[in-house]
Amino acid sequence: MSVVSKLTQGVELPKMVKIKQNFDRSHISEEKIPQVVYDQLQREEIKLQIKPGMKVAITCGSRGIANINIIIKAIVDFVKQCQGQPFVIPAMGSHGGATPEGQKQILNDYGVTEEFLDCPVISSMETKQIGSTAEGHPVLIDKHAAEADAIIVCGRIKAHTAFQGSYESGLMKMMTIGLGKQHGAEVTHEAGFGKMAHLVPLFGNAIRKNANIICGLGIIENAFDQTYKLIGLTNEEILEKEPELLLEAKRMMGRILFESADVLIVDKIGKNCSGDGMDPNVSGRFGTPYASGGIQSERVVVLDLTNETHGNANGIGMADITTQRLVDKMNLEITYPNAITSTLINMVKIPLYLKTDKEAIRLALKTCNHADKLNSRIVRIQDTMHLEYIYISEAMLEEATRNPDIEVVGKPEKWPFDEEGNLHL
Structure with a gap:
């Protein structure tokens, strides 16, 4: 038995109880999405800007957005109906x-x-300067978009993981960093996330004024990553209405319905769950001091990586403890460039790691300075995307029963460790 195994052997873990967190399930069904897109874009303020024969660039980002192919195709078909290209x-x-x-x-x-x-997808890293910001920065966007007759910006509006402001992830950021390509990403990230809330609208407004942005289609998802709202915005409405849509998106997002815990256990992290591996708006662990929220816990344990992340362990640096299994799966050639581009190298630091899940969880509780070890508060989630069913320790049951948005659906049970001390994730 290793020294660490001996140090953690005497730690008693509490029984855990399965609960259901209830969130708003309102969403647009897949078959209705094309009609909703059409209804949003056929307003005269938008539709009449597309003239026959116009070349219209439509943006599509890199995040995993529900039904994104259907949404983009609906925009394409709408432009064709307007006799655009x-x-x-x-x-x-x-x-x-x-x-x-x-x-x-x-x-x-x-x-x-x-x-x-049924239309071209033109991918290029070439950019073209279209003007300057109000502070004199050169503004460059995708060359093909700059040379098009019109641009429709499509993107999801949601809370960012590293900064907070009136505009976070959304259409303004899509223009600033998405359309800006490598140049836009470098300019904003090199300035640091402390400047991002200022730079996103600064560059976004310059692009709105100097490029032919005729409209945007904002997407909001619910807590189950379903399409909740699609809203067409004119050029001016992007500036005016995106802040209120961001607040709506934050109200709809999934979260852990407890303010605090001693230990938060995340079964898996990955780029398919969040750009940060685990969404800090859920986990409470942010890579910068410019954002806050989520559950507050003294220790965070991450047990494994998702298959879909292909070894990208961005975000593991926000954990206190992890496992040998996760470290063995890390692909540094994929993980490190992500951190270098964002300049947040703390996101990929490897925390203390142990041989088994049981040792990792026991060590987390053992090193909590403020926990009542006989009544410890532990929360376990699958990942930060799937938050309907989670597990809490017995000490949290009374609080859970007082919350009308929580249902207790299980009974207190011991941890289902296998003979080697691991969980079947």
């Missing part, structure tokens, strides 16, 4: 290895293909 461009800063092929492959993986859309 649509084409889609990847708008994702430096993602996809900052190569045209890599960015197009990301869209292919989401089903956003030329065959499905």
